[in-house]
Amino acid sequence: MWKFWVIMSGLFLILESITTGFLVFWFSIGSVFAMIVSFFTDNIIIQATTFIISSTILIFATRKFVNIFFKHEKQTNVNSDVGKIGKVIADIVPLENKGQIKIGGETWSATSENGETIEKDTEIIITKITGVKAVVKPK
Numbered sequence: 001m002w003k004f005w006v007i008m009s010g011l012f013l014i015l016e017s018i019t020t021g022f023l024v025f026w027f028s029i030g031s032v033f034a035m036i037v038s039f040f041t042d043n044i045i046i047q048a049t050t051f052i053i054s055s056t057i058l059i060f061a062t063r064k065f066v067n068i069f070f071k072h073e074k075q076t077n078v079n080s081d082v083g084k085i086g087k088v089i090a091d092i093v094p095l096e097n098k099g100q101i102k103i104g105g106e107t108w109s110a111t112s113e114n115g116e117t118i119e120k121d122t123e124i125i126i127t128k129i130t131g132v133k134a135v136v137k138p139k
Contacts, residue, residue: 001042005035005051022066023059030055084126085139092118092136101126101134113137 012028034051041047084103092099094111101110101124112118113127113135124136 001044001047002035002038005031005038005047009035026058026062027051027055029058081134082126082128086124086126086134086136088118088120088122088124088136091120101136103134108132108134110134110136 009028009031012024012031016022016024016028030051033054034047037050038047081103086101086103086108088099088110089102089107090098090100092101092110092112094115094117097111099110099112099118101108103126109132110124111130111133114137118124118136118138123139125139126134126136128135
C-alpha cells in the first residue's frame, strides 16, 4: 500500500506546481505520513485517517506562517503613474467633475489637487490616483 501513498504524494506535488495557492503541498506531506504508517499496518482506515489528520493539522498550523511570506494582495501598476508628467487634453474643472489628461498614450479622467481649474495643454504632474481618476497639479 505504500506505493499508493508515494504516487499520491507525487500527484499532489505536481498539482501544487500548477496552482497559485500553497495548500495542496500539505496533502503531499500527509501522504508521506500515511506511507510511513503503511509500513506498520495494512489497515487502510488507519492510513487514511493519518493522511486526513496530518494534512488538516499542517494546513491550519501553517496558515498564518504562509500568509506572512506569501501575501496575496492585489497589485496593480496604478501607483507607478504617480509622479509622471502629462498634458491636459480637456479642461479640468473640479466643480463640474470634468477633465482629462494624457500620459504616455493613456487617457485618464482627472481632477486637480487643490480644486483649481487647469486649462487644456497645461503640463501636469500626477500626485495620486483616487479610484479611476488621476489627481494632478500644474507642473
